[in-house]
Amino acid sequence: MATLLIRGGRVVDPSQNIDRIDDVLVRDGQVVAIGHGDGQPLGKADETIDAAGLVVAPGLVDMHVHLREPGREEDETIETGTQAAVAGGFTSVACIPNTEPPIDTQATVEFIHQKAARADTCNVFVVACVSRNREGKELADIGQLVEAGAVAFSDDGAPVYDAELMRRALEYCRMFDKPILAHEEVLELSRGGVMNEGLVSLVLGLGGMPAAAEEVMIGRDIALSEVTRGRLHAMHVSTAGGVALIREAKKRGARVTAEACPHHFTLTDESLRGFDSNFKMSPPLRTQADIEAIIDGLVDGTIDCIATDHAPHAREKKMLELDRAPFGILGLETAVGLSVTRLVATGRIGWPRLIEAMSTLPAQILGINRGTLRPGAVADITLIDPNLSWRVDVASFRSKSVNSPFDGWTLQGRAVTTIVGGRVKYRLP
Amino acid sequence: MTMPTLDQQAVPLHWRHRHLLDLEGLTPDEIRTLLDTATLFKEATDGCRRKLSVLNGTTVVTLFFENSTRTKTSFALAARRLGADVVDFSASSSSLSKGESFIDTAKNLEAMGIDAVVVRHVTPGTPHLLAQHLSVGVINAGDGPHEHPTQGLLDIFSIRERLGDLSGVTVGLVGDIAHSRTARSNIWGLMKLGAKVIVCGPPTLVSDRWREIGVEVSHDLDAIVPRCDVLNLLRIQFERQNTRPFPSVREYAHLYAMTRERLKRAKKELLILAPGPINRGVEVTAEVADCPQSLILSQVANGLAVRMAVLWLTCGPRPADAASWPGRDDNSHHARIN
Numbered sequence: 001m002a003t004l005l006i007r008g009g010r011v012v013d014p015s016q017n018i019d020r021i022d023d024v025l026v027r028d029g030q031v032v033a034i035g036h037g038d039g040q041p042l043g044k045a046d047e048t049i050d051a052a053g054l055v056v057a058p059g060l061v062d063m064h065v066h067l068r069e070p071g072r073e074e075d076e077t078i079e080t081g082t083q084a085a086v087a088g089g090f091t092s093v094a095c096i097p098n099t100e101p102p103i104d105t106q107a108t109v110e111f112i113h114q115k116a117a118r119a120d121t122c123n124v125f126v127v128a129c130v131s132r133n134r135e136g137k138e139l140a141d142i143g144q145l146v147e148a149g150a151v152a153f154s155d156d157g158a159p160v161y162d163a164e165l166m167r168r169a170l171e172y173c174r175m176f177d178k179p180i181l182a183h184e185e186v187l188e189l190s191r192g193g194v195m196n197e198g199l200v201s202l203v204l205g206l207g208g209m210p211a212a213a214e215e216v217m218i219g220r221d222i223a224l225s226e227v228t229r230g231r232l233h234a235m236h237v238s239t240a241g242g243v244a245l246i247r248e249a250k251k252r253g254a255r256v257t258a259e260a261c262p263h264h265f266t267l268t269d270e271s272l273r274g275f276d277s278n279f280k281m282s283p284p285l286r287t288q289a290d291i292e293a294i295i296d297g298l299v300d301g302t303i304d305c306i307a308t309d310h311a312p313h314a315r316e317k318k319m320l321e322l323d324r325a326p327f328g329i330l331g332l333e334t335a336v337g338l339s340v341t342r343l344v345a346t347g348r349i350g351w352p353r354l355i356e357a358m359s360t361l362p363a364q365i366l367g368i369n370r371g372t373l374r375p376g377a378v379a380d381i382t383l384i385d386p387n388l389s390w391r392v393d394v395a396s397f398r399s400k401s402v403n404s405p406f407d408g409w410t411l412q413g414r415a416v417t418t419i420v421g422g423r424v425k426y427r428l429p
Numbered sequence: 430m431t432m433p434t435l436d437q438q439a440v441p442l443h444w445r446h447r448h449l450l451d452l453e454g455l456t457p458d459e460i461r462t463l464l465d466t467a468t469l470f471k472e473a474t475d476g477c478r479r480k481l482s483v484l485n486g487t488t489v490v491t492l493f494f495e496n497s498t499r500t501k502t503s504f505a506l507a508a509r510r511l512g513a514d515v516v517d518f519s520a521s522s523s524s525l526s527k528g529e530s531f532i533d534t535a536k537n538l539e540a541m542g543i544d545a546v547v548v549r550h551v552t553p554g555t556p557h558l559l560a561q562h563l564s565v566g567v568i569n570a571g572d573g574p575h576e577h578p579t580q581g582l583l584d585i586f587s588i589r590e591r592l593g594d595l596s597g598v599t600v601g602l603v604g605d606i607a608h609s610r611t612a613r614s615n616i617w618g619l620m621k622l623g624a625k626v627i628v629c630g631p632p633t634l635v636s637d638r639w640r641e642i643g644v645e646v647s648h649d650l651d652a653i654v655p656r657c658d659v660l661n662l663l664r665i666q667f668e669r670q671n672t673r674p675f676p677s678v679r680e681y682a683h684l685y686a687m688t689r690e691r692l693k694r695a696k697k698e699l700l701i702l703a704p705g706p707i708n709r710g711v712e713v714t715a716e717v718a719d720c721p722q723s724l725i726l727s728q729v730a731n732g733l734a735v736r737m738a739v740l741w742l743t744c745g746p747r748p749a750d751a752a753s754w755p756g757r758d759d760n761s762h763h764a765r766i767n
Binding site: 198199202203204205206274275316319320321322323324 | 453530531532550552554555557558573575576607610613636638639
């Protein structure tokens, strides 16, 4: 009967509308109770964590993580990726199936679960392929994948290109109440592109990926979702036009959710002027107007959640010419710092909305029993120092890769203790 | 004629760069220094025919990842005219075809004790990347559609030779602006020297966004020809286009080729440039290419002068104590990330 008492922190749990200084009591890996705000002790515990001055939140959930295993263990493994996750305050990640082989069979799902259990660091929820072998031709065995534990479906890395297949996927997934996580891109429009199409790409002579490539596909998928009543989740929304389309769809009652990535509300395409491949990702960094629209979307709830699109690539792969270097940026270990710095410290959103976007809603979208501190819930808890100012040092990252353009940045806000199933899995040294 | 002082003379103090990566990052004064130095070398070598010894003991490598005959020959000749040794590194025959990264290849060359790399590559920014990884000088001989600074300089040099001061001069760049590194280097160099730049071609090759940096955009060649003092006719870069930006070559030539009829409506003293290789009959008809206003062949000769200037300024002897030279390892002009 191991008990853990988290004392005197600012408990922020949007699932119960709680935001007050209080204690949280954990027993045998479950939340037992939150105090009543009256300062009355919740009882004795085997271990006590002093959380004064810290935010105590339901464990953060990143619903968009590339763990690279199986197949690209030189970039990341389930072990290193989950280590990076807890260091960033995440107690759960959803891994994206563009692995080699792709996650499109019960056996691969089982492999991920086994590896995650062996790593024993944070929860790994499996997103499986929409299409067999991620080829975009025929549906994967979605029902069997659901039985194996897949929580959502995605061909991310690429869109589900065939509109009819996308329609069928949305329709078919309805009976399992699983969302399709969609990479929204019309490939012909972005072909040959390495960055946002705009003045900067024009001046640098680099191939551009127009905002329209994303907007056209979001428009298509919203229409398909509305005709099928299937659940669509737009991944890594990067354009003002995409935000507007989703806002309108939600007003009509469409079953659409969306995520945005910290880099897309932090950096613009101006960053590419140094030709550094660490700024190359898909969708690409856009403009200041897009940043404003994404933040507005996070403020009004058009964008439900923050996800990282953590995309590790080994150093030698990124040290190539800009058009040969792969797309992708690390996210797990900078997400809290960037989000607090860009959204909370600037007064655009409060802590309850941040925790909702990084825990409650991603858990709800994935349909996983996380993202809450209700009595009886799994004791996944993240303690965040809201005022800690820290310097990003990629050399100290737990990720196997170092492709972060934020090296040397000073950020505000950092997870200091990450508790998974009642056990402390990370403590800021 | 000889210039006895040149062999002893050091690179001017105000020249801070070890690399020439692009013209966008240079100040107007730095561009003037480059052009003035080119004039100096052109005179000192009897029109680039005589040899000097100002770069004796210097080794220059031409590292071309993209095919080129004229630019590479021009750089090699310019280096030899200054007394430098030139080594050609043929990228296709190297270990690159065995999968070695281009940075590793360049580092290997550097370890052999060379002084400068003249690099051409299909990807924008590759010279900038090399400059970050190598301690030798890096000279951009064309990075994809980004910049071709020595071509821009020699075009501007050729114009300046005829017209003197460039301020108030109107230069039309016609054709495939989207894929042209020559266009970008011309745009920056000309604007910094006070010229008015018009880019002209179909909207699929000429973005309206050029207006945002002060360039005039036109899709009507007939409308701009009478206003131009100089027309620079850029080659259609068929090899760089993912999709065809116009219906047919025939239609393109109909709308944008510089013909004798169009020449009739131009100013009498209009100068015509073409960076070559030209597609005769597409950008320019044969009789215009060979007309008296055409600077096409003097461009080629001036290319030597400009490249001598660039090699000397980036590799030449530094004043007094080279170690204390303030800009020795300075990359700040291209490190533009905040």
